[in-house]
Amino acid sequence: MIEEDWNAEIGDEALLRSLEKVSLLERPNDPSSVFSPSVDSFDTDEFVNTQHQPVSSFGRGRNFAAKGFQEGNGEDALPQNRGFKGFGQGFHERNAVDGASTQNRGFKGFRGGFGQGARDGQRGIPQSGALRESGSLADGAGFQEGNGEDALPQNRGFKGFRGGFGQGTKGGQGDIPQSGTPSSRERGTLTDGAGPKVTYVPPPPPDDEEAIFARYQTGMNFDKYDENVVEVSGLDPPAALMSFADTNMCHTLTVNIAKAGYSKPTPVQKYSIPIILAGRDLMACAQTGSGKTAAFLVPVVAQMMRDGVTASSFKEQQEPECIITAPTRELVNQIFLEARKFVYGTCIRPVVIYGGTQTDYSIRQVKQGCNILCATPGRLLDIIGRGKIGLHNVKYLVLDEADRMLDMGFGADMKKLVSFPDMPQKDKRQTLMFSATFPEEVQRLAGEFLKTDFLFVVVGHVGGACSDVQQNILQVSQYFKRDKLIEILHSIGNERTLVFVDTKKKADFIACFLCQENIPATSIHGDREQREREIALRDFRSGKCPVLVATSVAARGLDIESVQHVINFDLPSTIEEYVHRIGRTGRCGNTGKAVGFFDNNSDGHLAQPLIKVLSDNYRGRGSVNAGEVRMECSAREIESWD
DNA sequence: AAAAAAT
Numbered sequence: 001m002i003e004e005d006w007n008a009e010i011g012d013e014a015l016l017r018s019l020e021k022v023s024l025l026e027r028p029n030d031p032s033s034v035f036s037p038s039v040d041s042f043d044t045d046e047f048v049n050t051q052h053q054p055v056s057s058f059g060r061g062r063n064f065a066a067k068g069f070q071e072g073n074g075e076d077a078l079p080q081n082r083g084f085k086g087f088g089q090g091f092h093e094r095n096a097v098d099g100a101s102t103q104n105r106g107f108k109g110f111r112g113g114f115g116q117g118a119r120d121g122q123r124g125i126p127q128s129g130a131l132r133e134s135g136s137l138a139d140g141a142g143f144q145e146g147n148g149e150d151a152l153p154q155n156r157g158f159k160g161f162r163g164g165f166g167q168g169t170k171g172g173q174g175d176i177p178q179s180g181t182p183s184s185r186e187r188g189t190l191t192d193g194a195g196p197k198v199t200y201v202p203p204p205p206p207d208d209e210e211a212i213f214a215r216y217q218t219g220m221n222f223d224k225y226d227e228n229v230v231e232v233s234g235l236d237p238p239a240a241l242m243s244f245a246d247t248n249m250c251h252t253l254t255v256n257i258a259k260a261g262y263s264k265p266t267p268v269q270k271y272s273i274p275i276i277l278a279g280r281d282l283m284a285c286a287q288t289g290s291g292k293t294a295a296f297l298v299p300v301v302a303q304m305m306r307d308g309v310t311a312s313s314f315k316e317q318q319e320p321e322c323i324i325t326a327p328t329r330e331l332v333n334q335i336f337l338e339a340r341k342f343v344y345g346t347c348i349r350p351v352v353i354y355g356g357t358q359t360d361y362s363i364r365q366v367k368q369g370c371n372i373l374c375a376t377p378g379r380l381l382d383i384i385g386r387g388k389i390g391l392h393n394v395k396y397l398v399l400d401e402a403d404r405m406l407d408m409g410f411g412a413d414m415k416k417l418v419s420f421p422d423m424p425q426k427d428k429r430q431t432l433m434f435s436a437t438f439p440e441e442v443q444r445l446a447g448e449f450l451k452t453d454f455l456f457v458v459v460g461h462v463g464g465a466c467s468d469v470q471q472n473i474l475q476v477s478q479y480f481k482r483d484k485l486i487e488i489l490h491s492i493g494n495e496r497t498l499v500f501v502d503t504k505k506k507a508d509f510i511a512c513f514l515c516q517e518n519i520p521a522t523s524i525h526g527d528r529e530q531r532e533r534e535i536a537l538r539d540f541r542s543g544k545c546p547v548l549v550a551t552s553v554a555a556r557g558l559d560i561e562s563v564q565h566v567i568n569f570d571l572p573s574t575i576e577e578y579v580h581r582i583g584r585t586g587r588c589g590n591t592g593k594a595v596g597f598f599d600n601n602s603d604g605h606l607a608q609p610l611i612k613v614l615s616d617n618y619r620g621r622g623s624v625n626a627g628e629v630r631m632e633c634s635a636r637e638i639e640s641w642d
Numbered sequence: 643a644a645a646a647a648a649t
Contacts, residue, residue: 198649327646355648378648385648409646503644526646552645573644 200531201361205337212340215261216561221468222589225266225290225459234455238274241265247277249302252345257298260341266291267459268434273299276432281454283402283433283446287466288583289559289590290459292434293338293400296324300396300432301342304371310393312349312369319393320351320373325417326400327410329354329376329530330537331557335400336374348372355379356530363388377405377413384420391423395430399449401556402433403442403576411445418449426451436583437463437576465579467617468586469566469594473610476597481569482513488567488595489519489547495564496540498584499549502570510569511549521547524554556580559587568596575609 206212230240241247244257244265265273268286275282276299286292300322309321324339326332336352343350350372353362362379366388373380373389383389397418399405405414417423431449438446465471476484489497501507504525514521522536522545533553540548541560548554549569555577563585572578578596585592598606 329647359649376647378646380648382648404646413647555645577645 198356198358198530200357200529202333202357202530202534205340209259209344212337212344213259213261216588217590218261218588219468219590221591222264222266224467225589228267228287228460230267230271231458232271232275232455233458234280235453237271237455238278238280240270241274242270244298247273247302249298250305253298253302253305253342256342256344259344260294260338262291262294262298266295268292268457269295269298271457271459272296272432272434275455275457276300276430277302279430281426281431281451282457283438283443283450283454284457284459285435285438285462286457286459287464288436288580289466289468289587291588292436293335293557293559294342296398296400296432296434297335297339297342300372300398301339301346301348303395304348305346307395309348309371311347312371314367314369316367317387317390318366318370319390320370321393322372322396322398323380323391323394323417324372324374324398324400325377325380325405325414326374327376327404327556328553329356330524330533330554331400332374332376334557334559339372339374343372350374353379353383354530356533359383377410377417381413381416384417391420394424396432397429397449398432398434400434401580402435402446403438404435404556405433406442406445406449414449436466437579439463439576461616463576463579463613464616465613466583466586466592468590469582469592471582471594471596471614471617473596473598473614475600477599478601481597481599482510484597485510485514485567485569486517486519488565489514492565494546496543496560496562497547497565497567498540498554498560498563498581499547499567499569500555500572500581501549501551502572504551506570507549507551511547514547514549519547520545521549523549525551526553552577552581554584558584560584562590563587564592566592566594568594571596571598571603571606573606575606575613578606578610579613 242265244254244262249257262269266286267290268284269291272282272284272292272295276296284292284295286295304321310319324332324335326335332354333352336350339350348371349369351365351368351370352374353365354376355378359379359382362383363386366373366383370389375383380389384391399414404410418426423429426449431451431454433446433450460467474484485499499510499521501510504527507523507525511521511523522539524533524536524540528536536545536548537558537560539545552572555572557580566582566585568578568581572581582592582594582596585594596610598610
C-alpha cells in the first residue's frame with residue numbers, strides 16, 4: 001500500500017528521476033579508491049542489505065532510500081553532492097527545494113545521517129559502493145586501499161554516470177570531462193578515452209578435479225527430451241548416435257564425459273555429435289537447457305584428440321585449433337569451464353578471454369598455450385590485432401547463440417573475424433552454430449559463414465520455448481509492477497529467482513528496492529564493473545542473493561543451478577529474447593516457472609508472438625494440466641488485449 | 643529504445 005501511495009504521488013517522470021538518483025548512489029566507483037565501511041559496522045540486519053551494494057554502501061541505507069523515495073527528504077535523498085547536480089532542478093518538486101539548499105550539505109547530511117560516515121569522515125565518500133558487494137565484505141584489503149584516495153570519488157562517479165548511462169545523449173552536461181568508471185569506458189561511450197586502466201584479473205577457477213566436474217542434477221523430465229521431433233535438413237546427414245559409447249572417442253574423453261555427469265545424450269547431442277565428427281558444418285537449433293554446449297564441445301574435443309593438437313608451450317603467438325565465441329563475458333566463461341571438463345587429463349589447453357579484465361592478463365593466458373579459445377568478440381579481435389593469435393590453424397569456429405552473434409550488434413565483428421587473411425576459408429574449417437532461436441533473416445546471414453552443404457538440425461521447432469517452463473503472463477501496468485513483484489517474491493519464499501528489467505539503471509533500482517524490502521538481491525548489467533558482475537553471479541549461484549535483477553546481459557546461455565523462477569518485470573522487445581530469458585529456468589529436465597508482466601502500453605507488439613510461443617507448448621504436451629490451462633487462458637487474454 | 647561487446 002505504501003508503494004501504491006508512492007506510485008500515485010510521484011508519477012512517471014519523477015519515477016524516472018528517482019531511478020537516476022538511485023543509479024547515482026549505486027554507481028560503482030573504482031573500488032580501490034573508495035571508502036567503505038568496515039565489517040563491524042554492519043549488524044545482521046544490515047548485512048542483508050549488503051546483498052546489493054548501493055544499499056549496503058550506506059549502512060543505514062534502507063532508511064536512506066526509503067526516505068529518499070517516499071518522503072522526498074532532500075538531505076537524505078542525496079547524500080552526495082553529485083546527486084544534486086545530477087538532478088538539477090528537474091527532481092521532484094518536494095526535493096527540488098531541499099535539493100537546492102542542501103547542495104553543499106551533501107556530505108554533511110550524509111555523514112551525519114549514516115553510521116559509517118561519522119566513523120570514517122575523513123574519507124568523505126561513503127557511497128562508493130563498488131565493492132560493497134557482499135563478497136567484498138571479506139575483502140579487507142579492498143577496504144584498506146580506499147584510504148586517502150577518495151577525496152572526490154563522488155564526482156568521478158557522477159561523471160561516469162553521465163557518460164556511461166547517458167551514452168552521450170542524456171547527459172545534458174556533456175561539457176564535464178568524463179573519466180567515468182571503467183565499465184562506462186569500456187564500450188567506448190566516452191570520448192576522451194582517459195581514466196584509470198582496467199586492472200581486473202578474475203580469480204583463477206578452482207582446479208581440483210571435483211570442482212572441475214561439479215555439476216547439478218538432471219531433472220525428472222530429462223527423458224522427455226526424446227519426445228521431441230528432430231528434423232535434419234541438408235544432404236547425406238550421418239546417422240544419429242544413441243549413446244556416447246557409439247563413437248570412437250578416446251578413453252580419456254569417454255571418462256570425462258561420464259565424470260561430467262553426461263550419461264545419455266540429449267537429442268541435440270545425438271544428432272550434432274556425429275555431424276561434427278563427420279566434418280560437416282552445422283547450424284543447430286534446440287530448446288534452452290538441452291545440452292547444446294556439450295553438443296559441440298564433445299565432438300570438437302574428440303576430433304582434436306584424434307588429429308592431435310599443437311602441444312601447449314609458451315609462445316608469443318598461439319595458434320588455436322578451435323575458436324568459440326558468444327555474446328556475453330559470463331557466457332564465454334561458462335563455456336570455458338565446461339570445456340575444461342572434457343579436456344581434463346589431455347594435452348588440450350582451453351583459454352578464456354573477455355573484456356573488462358586486464359588485457360595483459362588475457363595475453364598471458366593465451367601465451368601459455370591455447371588450443372581452444374573461448375572469447376567475446378571485442379577482446380578476441382583485439383588480441384588477434386595484437387598478433388597474439390594466429391588463425392591459420394583454426395579447424396573449428398563455433399558461434400554459440402549464433403543468431404545473436406550474426407545480427408546487428410555482433411555481425412560486423414564476426415565478418416571481421418572470418419575476414420582475417422590467415423583465417424581458413426569456410427571450406428577449410430568447420431563452422432558450427434548453435435542457438436535456441438534462429439529468425440529466418442538471420443539464417444540467411446548464417447549462410448555466408450557456412451559451407452553450402454551444411455546441415456541444419458532442429459529439435460522441436462525453431463525458436464520454441466522450453467516445455468519444462470510453465471509460463472504465465474500477467475497484465476500489470478507500469479506502476480504496479482513493483483507491488484506485483486514483491487507479492488510474487490513473498491509467495492515463492494526463498495527460491496532462486498531471476499528478474500529481468502529493460503535498463504541498466506532499473507536493474508540497480510529494483511535490486512535496491514528489493515533489499516529495502518528485506519529481500520536480498522543483487523544486480524548484473526553492463527555498467528557494473530566486471531568484478532561486480534562476477535560477484536553478483538557468484539552470490540546468486542551460491543544462494544547468498546536468491547534474487548538477481550538483470551538486464552538482457554543474463555538472458556542467454558547462463559546455466560545456473562536451481563533457478564526456479566524467471567520474472568520478466570519488463571518483457572523484452574523480441575520474442576527470441578523472451579524465449580532465452582525464460583530458458584534460464586527449466587534446464588536439463590528440471591521444471592521452472594516464468595512470469596511476465598505484460599504492460600499494454602509497451603508490450604502490444606509481443607502479444608501475437610507470445611500467443612504462438614505459449615500455445616506451441618500447450619499443444620506439444622498432449623495433455624491438459626492446471627498449468628497449461630492457465631497458460632491457454634493467458635494466451636487468450638493477451639489476444640483480447642490487442 | 644535498450645542492451646551487449648575492446649581500449
